[in-house]
Amino acid sequence: MINLFASAPGLLLWQEAATSRSEVVWQGITNPDLSKFLVIGALLFIIGVAGVLTRRNIIVIFMSIELILNAANLNFIAFSRYLQDTGNANAVAGQVFTVFIIVVAAAEAAIGLGIVIALYRNKETIFVDKIDLLKW
Amino acid sequence: MKDKRLFIHHSAFIIHHFFMVLSGWEAVFFWVFALAAVVAGLLTIMARNAVHAALFLISTLVSVAALFILAGAEFIAGVQILVYVGGVMVLFLFVIMLVNVGAEERGGEELFNRPKQVAAAMVFSLLLVVGLIFAINQGWAGLRERDREEAGERLARRADAERRLRSSATGTMKISEDTQRVGSSLYRYGALPFEIASVLLLVAIVGSVLLARTTKQELAADDLPPEVLKEVARDEPEILTETGSS
Numbered sequence: 147m148i149n150l151f152a153s154a155p156g157l158l159l160w161q162e163a164a165t166s167r168s169e170v171v172w173q174g175i176t177n178p179d180l181s182k183f184l185v186i187g188a189l190l191f192i193i194g195v196a197g198v199l200t201r202r203n204i205i206v207i208f209m210s211i212e213l214i215l216n217a218a219n220l221n222f223i224a225f226s227r228y229l230q231d232t233g234n235a236n237a238v239a240g241q242v243f244t245v246f247i248i249v250v251a252a253a254e255a256a257i258g259l260g261i262v263i264a265l266y267r268n269k270e271t272i273f274v275d276k277i278d279l280l281k282w
Numbered sequence: 283m284k285d286k287r288l289f290i291h292h293s294a295f296i297i298h299h300f301f302m303v304l305s306g307w308e309a310v311f312f313w314v315f316a317l318a319a320v321v322a323g324l325l326t327i328m329a330r331n332a333v334h335a336a337l338f339l340i341s342t343l344v345s346v347a348a349l350f351i352l353a354g355a356e357f358i359a360g361v362q363i364l365v366y367v368g369g370v371m372v373l374f375l376f377v378i379m380l381v382n383v384g385a386e387e388r389g390g391e392e393l394f395n396r397p398k399q400v401a402a403a404m405v406f407s408l409l410l411v412v413g414l415i416f417a418i419n420q421g422w423a424g425l426r427e428r429d430r431e432e433a434g435e436r437l438a439r440r441a442d443a444e445r446r447l448r449s450s451a452t453g454t455m456k457i458s459e460d461t462q463r464v465g466s467s468l469y470r471y472g473a474l475p476f477e478i479a480s481v482l483l484l485v486a487i488v489g490s491v492l493l494a495r496t497t498k499q500e501l502a503a504d505d506l507p508p509e510v511l512k513e514v515a516r517d518e519p520e521i522l523t524e525t526g527s528s
């Protein structure tokens with residue numbers, strides 16, 4: 147009966163539960179793996195989202211968007227590294243995609259800051275809640 | 283029974299150990315730079331002075347570049363520092379100094395949106411943190427489970443790839459082939475997006491130059507609509523005489 151349970155899909159988790167819990171956590175800290183990269187990427191993404199949602203200064207909102215794009219880059223790089231051991235011919239596709247994201251981020255920053263300058267010339271403010279011409 | 287338990291523990295350790303895992307000093311640097319990236323990111327969105335925010339964002343970007351190096355993407359790390367820190371962030375600093383952020387710096391202006399909006403955003407962010415971390419752990423466990431049989435194969439491939447790398451001049455290190463592989467992949471699989479990206483950059487240059495022109499520059503290029511021209515002639519006629527058009 148126990149053997150039957152042991153061959154269930156959750157085998158790996160069951161085995162890790164057999165070793166001590168703190169040992170597994172410690173191993174995760176001393177040997178950070180793909181999931182730790184993903185967690186850092188997720189945290190950066192959320193910080194960026196919080197910045198976009200809470201700040202009034204449009205330039206800081208742009209910086210938060212750059213933070214979000216960088217979090218995506220971190221995920222792409224981590225998965226690309228994970229794929230590189232599979233023998234896939236195009237395993238660095240994640241890195242190539244990251245190059246394109248950086249290009250798009252640069253273009254976005256140039257256009258966005260151009261808009262900010264034009265806006266400042268017309269409205270004399272960079273606070274997003276003062277720019278409400280389209281609000282009815 | 284004890285034997286079996288030991289064996290299981292050992293094999294689980296090996297499997298855990300070879301799915302893209304950093305160890306030793308790499309792990310130390312990973313945590314240092316990860317912590318630096320997150321803390322500097324938080325300070326970016328909390329800084330009162332926009333210039334300070336830009337400097338904190340630069341620290342975040344450099345820390346993320348270090349994480350790229352730890353993940354074996356040296357070329358992207360270099361691009362990140364050259365393009366982001368050397369290009370985009372300098373642009374940000376220029377624009378911050380062009381527009382007036384004095385009121386915010388002196389503390390006379392509210393930094394964040396209304397408190398209720400901020401509270402809602404915080405609740406949303408916390409939910410996102412919990413959800414994403416839960417999802418990542420679940421997904422990672424599933425991925426490891428799926429690739430379990432491959433672990434040995436992956437290990438062999440990694441060792442083989444490491445062995446085939448050329449040694450550096452001192453012989454103590456290996457020369458990474460990352461840049462070479464990114465280059466060939468970029469031009470082999472990503473040639474069309476590459477060309478499109480160059481057109482995008484051209485459009486961005488032209489667009490930002492057009493957007494940031496002053497009225498005087500628009501007038502000099504004879505690019506003002508008639509009704510705006512009339513307004514200018516009424517409100518600030520000195521511009522018309524300065525640019526020599528009447």
